[in-house]
Amino acid sequence: MKGSRQMTDASNQAAPAGEVVLSLKGISKHFGAVSALTDIDLDVHAGEVVALVGDNGAGKSTLVKILAGVHQPSSGEITFGGSKVTLADPSAALSLGIATVFQDLALCENLDVVANIFLGRELSPLKLDETAMEVRAWTLLNELSARIPSVRIPIASLSGGQRQTVAIARSLLLEPKLILLDEPTAALGVAQTAEVLNLIERVRDRGLGVVMISHNMEDVRAVADRIVVLRLGRNNGVFYPDASNQELVTAITGASENAVSRRAGRRQAQQDMRQEGQI
Numbered sequence: 001m002k003g004s005r006q007m008t009d010a011s012n013q014a015a016p017a018g019e020v021v022l023s024l025k026g027i028s029k030h031f032g033a034v035s036a037l038t039d040i041d042l043d044v045h046a047g048e049v050v051a052l053v054g055d056n057g058a059g060k061s062t063l064v065k066i067l068a069g070v071h072q073p074s075s076g077e078i079t080f081g082g083s084k085v086t087l088a089d090p091s092a093a094l095s096l097g098i099a100t101v102f103q104d105l106a107l108c109e110n111l112d113v114v115a116n117i118f119l120g121r122e123l124s125p126l127k128l129d130e131t132a133m134e135v136r137a138w139t140l141l142n143e144l145s146a147r148i149p150s151v152r153i154p155i156a157s158l159s160g161g162q163r164q165t166v167a168i169a170r171s172l173l174l175e176p177k178l179i180l181l182d183e184p185t186a187a188l189g190v191a192q193t194a195e196v197l198n199l200i201e202r203v204r205d206r207g208l209g210v211v212m213i214s215h216n217m218e219d220v221r222a223v224a225d226r227i228v229v230l231r232l233g234r235n236n237g238v239f240y241p242d243a244s245n246q247e248l249v250t251a252i253t254g255a256s257e258n259a260v261s262r263r264a265g266r267r268q269a270q271q272d273m274r275q276e277g278q279i
């Protein structure tokens, strides 16, 4: 694979801003005879957005579910905050400081923004302190410069981008060190996508490590500090966001000659001919 900007091991990575929050060494996961992940290494630093990309079935969701405590790895080591950890279940991951926003967002449509942000974590649950929760919700959303018209409107009346914002704000309530985002911009329009990408940058600016699964290379390039490619359950390269489409597609699909590159080539040729006035 060409590209001086590709990073293949820790020794040639750019010095990151923060310390390593999460380090995976040799993580494998089998489901019966299926090897979903084989020997995965991954580091995430504080204040860094790592995009996890790969084709369907590459193992992205399985990896995120291991970090969220949903699945147990078959082998390998997870180091979090400098200590070796076992993420036995989702609450263990959460209490260590790993928050996950799954694609379904797990919000309650009929409840308002405050209730959703505090769902299951109400301040003094026996006597709901509505005012304190409302103030905390506003503060959190303001810190994220979130555009939510009111914290007292039901989730059902919010846009897709605003829902994603509420889900991310909710995940920040317990002050995690790492946040995992599963396709945060899937199914969003252009403006909403931009809002969510801005939000991800603000989460990074708070010093959190961010791991974001995405199929959208434009979004990945816009916000990621590093791009980690998985292919058929294995590491297949680490890139900076200035890597070319060709490099990324080659790493993702495993072939430099494929439908995506042929299409890109045809479009480039047409563009060149147009510039030269031939068509």
Ligand SMILES: Nc1ncnc2c1ncn2[C@@H]1O[C@H](COP(=O)(O)OP(=O)(O)OP(=O)(O)O)[C@@H](O)[C@H]1O
Pocket (backbone or CB within 6 Å): 031, 034, 035, 036, 054, 055, 056, 057, 058, 059, 060, 061, 062, 063
């Ligand atoms: N619970 C499970 N039981 C059996 N096999 C599974 C299970 N979960 C995932 N797999 C298999 O593991 C492999 C990796 O799947 P995974 O969902 O992690 O990929 P992905 O990169 O997230 O794909 P997509 O982009 O389509 O969501 C696939 O072959 C999948 O069929």
